[in-house]
Amino acid sequence: MIIRVSRTGPVEAVFEAPPSKSYTHRALIAGALAEGETRITNPLGAVDTELTAGGLEALRVPVEWRPGEVLVIGCGGTFRTGGEVTIDCGNSGTTLRLLASVALLAPHPVVLTGSSRMLERPVGPLARALAGLGGEVIFPGRSGYPPVRVSGRLHGGRVEIDGSVSSQFVSSILMAAPCAEEDVEVTLPAPPASRSYLDLTLDVMREFGARFERRGYEWFRVESGVPYRGRNYRIEGDFSSASYLFAIAAICGGRVTVRGLNPASVQGDRRFLDALVSMGCRVASSDDAVTVERTGDLEGIEIDMSSSPDTVQTLAAVAAVAGSPTTITGTAHLRYKESDRVAVTAETLRRMGAGVEVTADSIRINPAPLHGVAVDPHDDHRTAMAFAVLGLAVGGMVIRDPGCVEKSFPGFWEALYGEGLL
Numbered sequence: 221m222i223i224r225v226s227r228t229g230p231v232e233a234v235f236e237a238p239p240s241k242s243y244t245h246r247a248l249i250a251g252a253l254a255e256g257e258t259r260i261t262n263p264l265g266a267v268d269t270e271l272t273a274g275g276l277e278a279l280r281v282p283v284e285w286r287p288g289e290v291l292v293i294g295c296g297g298t299f300r301t302g303g304e305v306t307i308d309c310g311n312s313g314t315t316l317r318l319l320a321s322v323a324l325l326a327p328h329p330v331v332l333t334g335s336s337r338m339l340e341r342p343v344g345p346l347a348r349a350l351a352g353l354g355g356e357v358i359f360p361g362r363s364g365y366p367p368v369r370v371s372g373r374l375h376g377g378r379v380e381i382d383g384s385v386s387s388q389f390v391s392s393i394l395m396a397a398p399c400a401e402e403d404v405e406v407t408l409p410a411p412p413a414s415r416s417y418l419d420l421t422l423d424v425m426r427e428f429g430a431r432f433e434r435r436g437y438e439w440f441r442v443e444s445g446v447p448y449r450g451r452n453y454r455i456e457g458d459f460s461s462a463s464y465l466f467a468i469a470a471i472c473g474g475r476v477t478v479r480g481l482n483p484a485s486v487q488g489d490r491r492f493l494d495a496l497v498s499m500g501c502r503v504a505s506s507d508d509a510v511t512v513e514r515t516g517d518l519e520g521i522e523i524d525m526s527s528s529p530d531t532v533q534t535l536a537a538v539a540a541v542a543g544s545p546t547t548i549t550g551t552a553h554l555r556y557k558e559s560d561r562v563a564v565t566a567e568t569l570r571r572m573g574a575g576v577e578v579t580a581d582s583i584r585i586n587p588a589p590l591h592g593v594a595v596d597p598h599d600d601h602r603t604a605m606a607f608a609v610l611g612l613a614v615g616g617m618v619i620r621d622p623g624c625v626e627k628s629f630p631g632f633w634e635a636l637y638g639e640g641l642l
Contacts, residue, residue: 223622225608227615230474233639235465237457237480239264241628245272245314246424247453249395251292252281254428256450258292263455267627268312275307275319279326294450297399299326309334313341317388320346321396324355324374333367343368346389349381376400376444383412385553391421397442398430406440413553416488416527423486457481459489460530461629464605466512470496470538471613475513492531495523518542526550533606536565539585540574541613552581559598568595592616601627
């Protein structure tokens with residue numbers, strides 16, 4: 221199956237933001253570890269979040285999806301597995317990394333595996349940290365990469381972890397830490413990648429009753445013996461997914477409003493809006509909606525997107541139609557996502573006619589006349605959506621494997637059809 225994207229003029233559209241994928245993952249895990257029942261309203265029902273829910277069910281946590289909500293019966297910090305468990309995490313790195321630490325709360329070994337691409341995504345720093353907290357981590361295949369077999373107990377204590385490849389290594393330990401036998405102290409020797417996701421993790425932990433201290437992004441201490449408590453919890457809208465909708469206004473001109481967002485959210489991908497303002501767009505916020513408008517020309521910028529990694533490709537698409545070059549830094553860890561997003565973005569933009577320069581931690585887009593191409597997203601949802609949006613300005617774009625957007629934004633194509641954009 222393919223999706224054909226034609227050129228469209230200035231737009232006037234209103235969308236609903238899908239629920240946050242990151243918040244849904246974390247709320248599912250906090251609810252699973254909590255004492256009592258958790259009702260999560262407005263959850264994101266997508267491939268990735270369903271993989272996390274399935275992993276928790278494999279650990280004997282009841283998870284029931286209902287219309288508009290999901291019910292989780294917490295285990296009180298101890299899973300009740302009857303033997304070794306294998307969890308297939310598919311292509312969800314978040315699922316595998318976040319569940320790796322909580323696996324130490326099971327009485328039997330847990331094996332975490334996934335797709336062929338998952339087996340290329342490093343988890344060595346997380347494994348070393350878990351070993352320092354009481355775990356035993358074995359790699360049945362390639363050392364430092366999934367599949368990973370986790371056993372032992374989460375004793376707690378002090379540990380140092382390198383989060384420069386992924387902040388999820390740190391989030392994984394933090395989320396499990398309230399269930400440890402003693403307090404957990406985590407020290408980061410270098411600035412973590414995507415550090416805003418640590419704010420998001422701690423936001424969920426706080427809402428579920430955990431107690432912790434922090435010193436910036438360098439040191440965290442989580443109290444043990446203060447369990448998560450089941451609660452009613454509502455998932456806010458997702459700024460990562462909304463970025464594609466905002467980009468339609470930036471790329472095509474006109475105005476787009478996205479409802480269901482929290483303008484005061486700690487989600488790092490809110491910074492995408494700052495980038496659009498710097499390029500020449502106007503942004504206005506209300507209590508639960510954000511509007512982006514462009515009437516003039518776009519100008520290129522220089523910007524560090526290390527805390528907003530999921531919107532780098534979207535920004536690259538906008539940059540391709542600007543009037544001057546754009547340099548995006550903080551991109552090194554994008555090579556370890558569902559695909560090598562730096563390489564795929566550069567190769568696709570070059571085929572479309574743009575000039576692209578890549579370094580170890582940056583990508584520079586030099587605008588030029590563009591033409592549509594066939595895009596193979598390499599099973600990466602964000603590649604498919606970013607280039608679909610760019611196709612609205614260029615025309616003649618073909619997106620292969622459009623179903624890959626089910627990973628994070630199942631209603632993406634329907635949203636564009638609904639506004640007459642496809």
